[in-house]
Amino acid sequence: MREISCAQIRAAVAQLFLTANRQIAPDIRQAVTDAADRETSTAARYALSQLTENYVCAEEDGLPICQDTGLAVVFAEVGQEVRITGGLFSDAVTAGVRDAYTEGSLRKSVVDDPLFDRTNTLDNCPPILHTALVSGDRIHLLGIAKGFGSENMSRIGMLTPAAGEAGVLRYIVDTARLAGPNPCPPIIVGVGIGGDFEQAALLAKRMTARPLNKRHPDPRYAALETRALSEINALGIGAAGYGGVTTALNVAIATAPTHIAGLPVAVNICCHASRHAEINL
Ligand code: SF4
Structure with a gap:
């Protein structure tokens, strides 16, 4: 069995959401740039060029791409030959999301009760966690910051x-x-x-x-x-x-x-x- 600690998982999740919120994936940036190049509407072309400029500013200045920094969704694939040490996997994921959103000054967008109280949890937790057991001795984590x-x-x-x-x-x-x-x-x-x-x-x-x-x-x-x-x-x-x-x-x-x-x-x-x-x- 390969051991992976909750501390490693927590740090990885925190980094995922900091990166996701500040750096757009290269394929999306390229697609928006290409869309601007072929756009026929002047207003839409301007909007697309503003988006690409926003991506650059966010990455260079370490700022969120959008004010809605999203509900944190994690897709985890956990290899069956992995032994997780130092606590519960789900707690480590939650702690990583909390670290990213509190230390990274990302907007907290989660409320505890969905209908009546709607009190902000103040740490963007809990995240939505989907976990699948797979073969192997690795853990693959995909973090999605989903705007509403x-x-x-x-x-x-x-x-x-x-x-x-x-x-x-x-x-x-x-x-x-x-x-x-x-x-x-x-x-x-x-x-x-x-x-x-x-x-x-x-x-x-x-x-x-x-x-x-x-x-x-x-x-x-x-x-x-x-x-x-x-x-x-x-x-x-x-x-x-x-x-x-x-x-x-x-x-x-x-x-x-x-x-x-x-x-x-x-x-x-x-x-x-x-x-x-x-x-x-
Ligand atoms: S849908 Fe929400 S997260 Fe996405 S760009 Fe609009 S405001 Fe930002």
Whole structure:
């Protein structure tokens, strides 16, 4: 067994959220730069150029890319040959998020009770933690700082198999259409197809962090990604809602086996401030 301490996990999680909030991933920065170059709307081109300038300022000055520094979501893959020492894994993850948001002066955006009290927990905790046991002796951590302007525009549809490919495509594109300028476009669209209610949503959230140069390995789903992206961009919402040719930077689909009577489709929208970082321990 390989030992990994809670102190290592805590430090890694803290670094993930500091990095994610201050440094946009290179592929997203490049995609926004490319979108600015081909934009036909003057206002949208200006908005895109402001985004790229904002990315540079945030990284150079160590400031958050956006004032909404997000709800901390962690996808953890824990190798079965790892022995975690010095405490509970979930406590270490929570402590790492707390460190990042308190010591990094990131906005605290979590309330304890969702409906009545809504009292800020003052440390951006608890995070949302998804843990999977995998083979090997490593821990892989993906941290996503999820802003809620875009999260609030996400949807899940419990379609039936009769909806078919056309129904799935319509659901994805309609989600972007209904969102309009609210999720701070250009957006990244994560889609989960299959599984059940919660698995579809999990797949969709995970897909918001997929590298932009990847496509679904099945060419039929890869084609669906491309077609959905094209149709969303044809909506003309554009960067910051100023029209033009780029409403979305990517559509990423993940799939899972499902029930014979079901075709769940979850669409998780992420804004241009798609903040995520990962590390292997
Ligand atoms: S949706 Fe994204 S860019 Fe817009 S305010 Fe929220 S975190 Fe910031």
